Amino acid sequence: MAKATEFVKEIADIHEDFPQWYTDVVRKTQLVDYGPVKGTMVMRPYGYAVWENIQKELDARIKATGHENVYLPLLIPYSFLMREAEHVEGFAPEVALVTHVGENELPEKLVVRPTSETVFCDMFSKWVQSYRDLPMLVNQWANVIRWEKTTRPFLRTSEFLWQEGHTLHESREEAEEETIKMLRVYEEFAKNVLAIPMLTGRKSEKEKFAGAQATYSIEAMMLDGKSLQAGTTHYLAQNFSEPFNIRFLDKDGTLKYPYQTSWGVSTRLIGAVIMAHGDERGLKLPPFVAPIQIALIPVAMHKPGVLEKAEELCAALKAAGLRVKLDATDNSPGWKYNEYEMKGVPVRLELGPRDIENGVVTVARRDKAGEKFTLPLEGLADSLGTLLREIHENMYAIALAFRDSHIRTVHTMDELGQAVQSNNFALSMWCGDRACEDKIKETYQATSRNMPFDQSPVGDTCVCCGKKAKHKIYWGRAY
Amino acid sequence: MAKATEFVKEIADIHEDFPQWYTDVVRKTQLVDYGPVKGTMVMRPYGYAVWENIQKELDARIKATGHENVYLPLLIPYSFLMREAEHVEGFAPEVALVTHVGENELPEKLVVRPTSETVFCDMFSKWVQSYRDLPMLVNQWANVIRWEKTTRPFLRTSEFLWQEGHTLHESREEAEEETIKMLRVYEEFAKNVLAIPMLTGRKSEKEKFAGAQATYSIEAMMLDGKSLQAGTTHYLAQNFSEPFNIRFLDKDGTLKYPYQTSWGVSTRLIGAVIMAHGDERGLKLPPFVAPIQIALIPVAMHKPGVLEKAEELCAALKAAGLRVKLDATDNSPGWKYNEYEMKGVPVRLELGPRDIENGVVTVARRDKAGEKFTLPLEGLADSLGTLLREIHENMYAIALAFRDSHIRTVHTMDELGQAVQSNNFALSMWCGDRACEDKIKETYQATSRNMPFDQSPVGDTCVCCGKKAKHKIYWGRAY
Numbered sequence: 001m002a003k004a005t006e007f008v009k010e011i012a013d014i015h016e017d018f019p020q021w022y023t024d025v026v027r028k029t030q031l032v033d034y035g036p037v038k039g040t041m042v043m044r045p046y047g048y049a050v051w052e053n054i055q056k057e058l059d060a061r062i063k064a065t066g067h068e069n070v071y072l073p074l075l076i077p078y079s080f081l082m083r084e085a086e087h088v089e090g091f092a093p094e095v096a097l098v099t100h101v102g103e104n105e106l107p108e109k110l111v112v113r114p115t116s117e118t119v120f121c122d123m124f125s126k127w128v129q130s131y132r133d134l135p136m137l138v139n140q141w142a143n144v145i146r147w148e149k150t151t152r153p154f155l156r157t158s159e160f161l162w163q164e165g166h167t168l169h170e171s172r173e174e175a176e177e178e179t180i181k182m183l184r185v186y187e188e189f190a191k192n193v194l195a196i197p198m199l200t201g202r203k204s205e206k207e208k209f210a211g212a213q214a215t216y217s218i219e220a221m222m223l224d225g226k227s228l229q230a231g232t233t234h235y236l237a238q239n240f241s242e243p244f245n246i247r248f249l250d251k252d253g254t255l256k257y258p259y260q261t262s263w264g265v266s267t268r269l270i271g272a273v274i275m276a277h278g279d280e281r282g283l284k285l286p287p288f289v290a291p292i293q294i295a296l297i298p299v300a301m302h303k304p305g306v307l308e309k310a311e312e313l314c315a316a317l318k319a320a321g322l323r324v325k326l327d328a329t330d331n332s333p334g335w336k337y338n339e340y341e342m343k344g345v346p347v348r349l350e351l352g353p354r355d356i357e358n359g360v361v362t363v364a365r366r367d368k369a370g371e372k373f374t375l376p377l378e379g380l381a382d383s384l385g386t387l388l389r390e391i392h393e394n395m396y397a398i399a400l401a402f403r404d405s406h407i408r409t410v411h412t413m414d415e416l417g418q419a420v421q422s423n424n425f426a427l428s429m430w431c432g433d434r435a436c437e438d439k440i441k442e443t444y445q446a447t448s449r450n451m452p453f454d455q456s457p458v459g460d461t462c463v464c465c466g467k468k469a470k471h472k473i474y475w476g477r478a479y
Numbered sequence: 480m481a482k483a484t485e486f487v488k489e490i491a492d493i494h495e496d497f498p499q500w501y502t503d504v505v506r507k508t509q510l511v512d513y514g515p516v517k518g519t520m521v522m523r524p525y526g527y528a529v530w531e532n533i534q535k536e537l538d539a540r541i542k543a544t545g546h547e548n549v550y551l552p553l554l555i556p557y558s559f560l561m562r563e564a565e566h567v568e569g570f571a572p573e574v575a576l577v578t579h580v581g582e583n584e585l586p587e588k589l590v591v592r593p594t595s596e597t598v599f600c601d602m603f604s605k606w607v608q609s610y611r612d613l614p615m616l617v618n619q620w621a622n623v624i625r626w627e628k629t630t631r632p633f634l635r636t637s638e639f640l641w642q643e644g645h646t647l648h649e650s651r652e653e654a655e656e657e658t659i660k661m662l663r664v665y666e667e668f669a670k671n672v673l674a675i676p677m678l679t680g681r682k683s684e685k686e687k688f689a690g691a692q693a694t695y696s697i698e699a700m701m702l703d704g705k706s707l708q709a710g711t712t713h714y715l716a717q718n719f720s721e722p723f724n725i726r727f728l729d730k731d732g733t734l735k736y737p738y739q740t741s742w743g744v745s746t747r748l749i750g751a752v753i754m755a756h757g758d759e760r761g762l763k764l765p766p767f768v769a770p771i772q773i774a775l776i777p778v779a780m781h782k783p784g785v786l787e788k789a790e791e792l793c794a795a796l797k798a799a800g801l802r803v804k805l806d807a808t809d810n811s812p813g814w815k816y817n818e819y820e821m822k823g824v825p826v827r828l829e830l831g832p833r834d835i836e837n838g839v840v841t842v843a844r845r846d847k848a849g850e851k852f853t854l855p856l857e858g859l860a861d862s863l864g865t866l867l868r869e870i871h872e873n874m875y876a877i878a879l880a881f882r883d884s885h886i887r888t889v890h891t892m893d894e895l896g897q898a899v900q901s902n903n904f905a906l907s908m909w910c911g912d913r914a915c916e917d918k919i920k921e922t923y924q925a926t927s928r929n930m931p932f933d934q935s936p937v938g939d940t941c942v943c944c945g946k947k948a949k950h951k952i953y954w955g956r957a958y
Contacts, residue, residue, distance in 0.1 A: 035560065036601050037589060045547035045617065052548065068524035069531065073514040073637055074591075074622055075575070080515065093581040096554070098591065102572040103628040110516060112577065112591070122515050137571040138524065143553055143622065147580040159553050191508075352786075 006230065011342070012281045018224040022152070025274060029283050029343045030234040032153040039151040039158035040164040043267070046343070049291035050270050052163065055141065057193045057288065058163065058265070061185050067165060072119045075110040075145075075445030080118035082241040087117065090210020094147040096158075098209035109437040112145045117211065117236075117262060121244035124258075128168060128330055130249045134258060134383050135178075136168040152170040153270035155228070155479050162266035166436045168246065172237070176474045179235040182263040183216045186231040193287040195395040196220045197403055198230065199425075199474055201450030206437050209262075213237035216396030219449045219474065221403040222275035225423025227449050227476040233263035271479070283344025284366055287388035293323040295340035296382060299333050310351050313361070313377070320381035322388075341366060346391050347384065367391050367398070388391075409458050413443065416463055416475060420446040425476040431462035440475060441465055490821070493759045497703040498577065501631070504566065504753060508762050508822045518630040518637035522746070525822070526530055528770035529749050530640065536672045536767065537642065537744070540664050546567065548645060551598045552590040553622075559597035560604040566596065569689020571625040577635075591624040596715075596741060599645040600723035603737075607647060609728045613737060614657075632957050633751055634707075634748035638790040641745035647725065654738035654899040658714040663744040665710040670768045673748065674765040674874040675699045675755045676882055678904075680929030685916050686706070688741075692716035698928045698953065700882040701754035704902025706928050706955040709751045712742035750958070755878050762823025763845055766867040772817035773863060778812050778831030778876040792840070792856070799860035801867075813867050820845060824837070825870050826863065845880040846870050862905040886953075888937050892922065895942055895954060899925040906950030906956040910941035918943055919954060930951040 011028055012020035026032045031047030034040070043051060059069075075098060082088050096112040099105060113119070120138070128136060141163045148156050165182060169175040183200055190196045198218035208215035212234035220228045240258040243246075277284040287293050294317065298310040307328060314326040325345075327336050333350065340348055350362040360374040365387075375383050408419035410426045419426040421444065430436060430448070437448050440463075449462050451473045462469050491499035505511045510526030513519070522530060538548075554577060561567050575591040578584060592598070601618070607615060620642045622909060627635050641710035644661060662679055669675045687694035687778040692712035699707045720726075720736040729735050756763040766772050773796065777789040786807060793805040804824075806815050812829065819827055827839040839853040844866075854862050887898035889905045898924065900906040909915060909927070916927050919942075930952045941948050 035563060036556055036598060037552055037554050038553065040552035042552065042602055043550040045549055048548050048550050051550070069527050070524055071522040071530070073516055073521065073529050073639065074624065075516050075519065077515055095579075095581060096577045096589075097579040098575045099578045100576040100588075101572060109579075110575075119515060120520075123512060124519055126512065133525075145553065147710075161550065421750065445801035 011282060011478050014223070014278065019280070022275060025278060025282050025342075026153045027156075031270070031274075031283075034153075037158070038459075039148055041153045041157045041159075046291055049272065050273070050285070050289050051267060053291070054193070054269055054291040055163075058189055059141070061164070061189055062139050062165065064180065065185060067139045067167075070138045070139060070140055071142070072116050072123065074113055076113055076119055077117075078093065078109045078111055079294070080122065081111055083118065084211045086239075087211035091115070091146070096145045096147060098201075113142070113143055114146045115262075115264075116140060116142070116144075116164055116242070117166070117240055120262075121246060122241045124166075124168055124241075125244050125246045128246055128248050131170055131251055134168055134170050134248060134470050135174065137165075137212070138167070139163055139165040152271075154267055157267075158266065160266045162264050164262060164264040165261045167261045168241070169260070170248070170250070170256075170258060175237075175261050176235055178218060179214070179233045179261045182261070183218065183231075184265075186218050186265060190218060190220070190230065191396060193286070193288045194273055194276075195392050195399060196230070196272060197396065197400040199450060199452065201452040201474070203232070204434075204437060204448045204473070206434055207448060209234045211236065211239055212262075213239060217450050219476075220272050220276055221406060221476075222272070222427065222479070223278065223402070224275070224419075225406050225425075225477070227425065227474075227478040228272050228275065229449075230269055231263070231265035231479065234261060236260040236262060255435055262388070265324050277395055278344070281369075282342030284395070285344035285346060287346045287392050290344065290346055291323065291342070292325045292340070292345045293338070293388055294325070294347045294349060294351045295345045296324055296326045296351065296379055297340075298326070298328060298335045299335055299350050299355075301328065303353050305356065306353060309356050313349075313351065313380070317381055317384065320385075321382060322381060337364075343362070346388060362389070365391060367394050410463060411459050413440075413464060416440065416446070417444045418435065420444050420477055421474060425449065426463075427458060427472065427474055428463035429457060429459045429461060430471050430473045431465055431467045432463070432470040433462075436462055436464035446475045449476050449478065487727055490654065490761060493702070494756065500757070501754060504757060504761050504821075505542060505632045509715055509748070510753075510762075510868060513632075516637070518627055519760070520632045520638075521721055524625060526749065527768055528575055529752070529764070529768050532768040532770070533748055536644075537668055540668055541618050541642070541644065544616075544660065544664060545681060546618045546646075549617045549619055550621070551595050551602065551619060553592055555592055555595075557588045557590055559601065560590055562854070563690045565718075566690035568592070575624045575626060592757075593625045594741075594743075595619060595623075595643055596620070596645070596719055597723070597740075600719045600725060603645075603647055603720075604723050604725045605678060606702070607725055607727050607737065610649055611728055613647055613655065613727060614650050616644075617646070618642055618644040626823070631750075633753070638747075639745045639747065641743050643741060643743040647720070648739070649727070649729070649735075649737060652687065652739050654716075654740050655714055658712045658740045658742070659691070660697060661954055662710075662712045663698065665697050665712070665742075665744060669709065670875060671698060672765070672767045672872050673752055674753075674878060675709070675729065676875065676879040678929060680931040680953070681917060682711070682929050683913075683927045683952070685913050686927060688713045690715065690718055690791070692718060696929050697829050697919055698955075699751050699755055700878075700885060700904065700955075701751070701958070702757065702881070703754070704885055704899075704956070706748070706904065706953075707751050707754065708928075708957065708958040709748055710744035713740060715739040715741060730830045731818045756874055757823070759846075760817075761821030763827060763874070764823035766825045766871050769823065769825055770802065771804045771819070771822070771824045772867055773804070773826045773828060774815070774824045775805045775828045775830065776812050776815045776819075777805070777807060778829050778834075782832050782833065785830065788835050792828075792830065792859070796863065798888070799864075801857055802859060816843075821868070825867060842866070844870060846873050874950075890938050891941060892919075892943060895925070896923045897917065899923050899954060899956055904928065905942075905953065906937060907942035908936060908938045909950050909952045910944055910946045911949040912941075912944065915941055915943035925954045925956050928955050928957065
C-alpha cells in the first residue's frame, strides 16, 4: 500500500499524453516497479493482488471446463525448440539461453521457456498411449521469458506470468471445438470479471502463433483507440504431435497422431484493465479484480467514537467477504480521497460523527465522479455487494459504448487511414493476401486484429487491392 | 488421474527398500514424472493438486500474519550475487547462468534466481526511506533453480517451487521475533495441514543459510528414521541491508540500516508428506492436502439405480465442499480399491444395491486398514467432514508416536552411532565446535539437525570431544 513518504500526486494528462499517463499511473499507484535487468518488472503488492484475483477467477473457469493444473520445468533442451520448424523461427531470436552452471559449460545449451509447447509434447508422448487417455486437458500457471527490445510494464516485458493450456484430442473436430470453447471462456471472463468487451475472431496467417494451424484472439479497445490482444487460443492440428511422436492406439486398432490445442492469457491483462477503464484521475479498477473494493475514510477521526465505529464497520464488511481498507492514518480526508481515487478503488465510504448519528455512511463511486449519497449502516454489506455489481455493469457498459462508437466500417484505403488515425478500429473486407496486410501496416501502422465469426459482408472487394474479398476483418493500431 | 493403460501395481517393499518404494510411489501414483533436463521434474495433476492445497492453506496464514505477495524477476544481474560474501560462496557453484539471447551475447551474464534475497534488497533500497515504511512484510511464490548432482523428485531437484518471505524491521528484536513467529507458523501448518510433527530449533553455524546470522528449521522424521528439513527461517541481521544500502530515516532523524529476515518452504513438503505417512500399500495423504479426499466406488454398478444414486451422492458431497471422485469406469471394484489405496485417498465409499436399500454407504479408512463400517446417507457430508478431521488427528498421532519412539538421548559417540544406525534421531549435548560436527558426520553420516528452544540439559559434556557442553542438539541422517 502507498506510504506517505513515497506518494507523489502528479500524473500526466490522459488526453494529452496517454503513454506517459500509463507510465505514471502504473508506478505512482505502486502496481509495478522496474526490475534490475532491463525489460523486467517487479509486481508490487497492489499489482500482484490484481493478478491473484485474475488467477482465482480464471483458474476456477479452467477447472470447471475439465482441465487440471500441472507444472513443467523452466529449462528446455535447445534441440526441442528445433523440432517444429515455424516454432523455432518464431522464438529462436528472443530466447534466453543457459549455457553454464557455475564455472562449468553445459553439454547442451538450455532455453528458458518462451512457451512450453515442446515440453508438453515430450511429456504427452510418454503419457498418451490409447484413445482412453484422451482428451488430455491440462493447464500451467508459470513465468516465461521472451526478450524484447522495447518494453512497457504489463504490456511487453522480457518476463511475464501467464497460464498456458495444452490439450490433445482424438479428432480434428474436437480440437477445433476446444479452441473455440476456451476463446469463449476468455471472452466471458473478460466481460464478467474485467468489465472489458472483447472482439473475438480468427487471426490472419501473418499474425498467428508460430506453429499453429489457426489462432483466435480476444481483442480489447484501449482508451486511445488502440487494440490490445488480450488472449489467444491456437488450433495446432498435428503440427507438434508428429515431430514429437505423440501417438495413440485408436478404437480401430491403428496408431494415430492426436490433434492439439494451446491457449493463454498473461499479466498483459492488467495492462488491458488499466487502459480500458482509467481516467484523468488515475486507475479505475473493476470491482472483481480490485485489491481494495472499498476505502473506508473516517472523517473528524479524533472525535469520540468515530474511529471505533469505523473499525467495527470495517471488520463487519471484511467478515462479509468484501475487500475493505480502513485508512486511519494522519493524512487529511481530502488527501485520502485523492489517493484512493488515483488507485482506482471502486467505492469510497466516508464515516463522520453526523453519519454515525444518522445511522448511515456517505458513499462515493469511482465510476461516477462527483456523485455522493448515503446508505444505511444496517444491511450495509448487502447493499455494498449490490453496488459493486452495479459498478461492474456500468464500467462494462461505458467500455462497450466507447468501443462501439470507435469502430468505422470502411471501403477504401483512405477511409481506413482516417479511421485508424483518428483512434478507431476499421472494419473492412479483405482479399486474404499478405501483401495487402503489409501495405496497410506500412501506410497506416495498422495491423489486422481478427476476423469475426459473423462474416456477413460489408462489401465485395478488398479495402486495399480492390480484388474480390474473402474475409471481413478488423484493423487497428495495436499494443 | 490414473488411466488403465498406464497403471502398474507393483511397488517395492517399504521395509526392504525404502528409497525404491519412494521412487515407485511418486511415479506410479502419477504425482510426478522426470523432466527432459536432468534433475528436473514434472508435477502431474495429482502431484500439483497437492501443491495447490499446500499453497492455499499456507498463503492464508502468510497473509493473516500481515504479509503481502509480490513477484520479482527470475533473472538477476551476476554482480548482485557477489555483494554479500557468504551468499555468493554458498550459491555461485550451483547457479544457472544466462549468457546469450538468441545469437547475441549479453553484456552481463544473468543468474537464474537460486533465491531472491539480492533482488528484494535492491528493490527495498528504493522502497524504504523512513521508519514509516517499516516493517516491510512481503512474500513471493516462485520457481528457483539450484543445480544438483544427485536429485530425487520433490526432495532435491534442480528446479523447485517455493515461497520466500522477506521482511525488514526497525529493530533487531522485532526481526528476531518475526523469524521465530514464521517458524511457528510453519510448525502449526505442518501439524494442522500436513499432519506432521516438527522439531523446531536453531541450526548450527555449519548448517545455516549462506548469508544469515541465524537459521531456524522445522525437521520432520521420515519413516526410515531420517530427518527432512522441511522449512527454514533466517535472521539476516544487517548482512544484506548494508551492502545493498537499504537505509531508513529513524524517528531520531538519523539514517539506519534495517534488520532483515527471510523464510521459505518448498515442494519438498510433498516429499515430507509421502515419507512421513506412507505404508506398504502406497501413499497415505492427509485429508487437508489430499486432491481426492473421498473415492466413491459403485458396486454392482450395472444394477438399476446404482450409478444414478452414486452420481447424486457425488454431486451432493461436492456441493458441500468435499473433494470427491466417483469412479464409474469398467475396472472391477477390487482393482479400484487397490488404486485409491495406493494413491493414498483418505476415505473410500462403496455404494451397492444393499447399501442403497438400507440408506447407508460402506466406508473404509485409508489410515485404518481392514476396518469397514457404514454411515447413513442422511447427513453424510457432515459425518464425512467429521471423519476427515478424525483421520487427520489419527495420522498426526501415529506420526508423533513414531517419531517420539525413535529419539534416543545419547552421551557417547558409540551411543550416538547406535542410535542413528538403527534409524533414530540422537539427542545429545554438544560443545558447539565445528570439528565435532565434522567428526560425527564422517564417522556416522549424521548431521546436526537443530537445537531445540528447550535447552534443559541432558548432561554436561559434548557427546563427541567430552569438553564442556554449550548446547543440546539433535543429530540424524538426513535427506
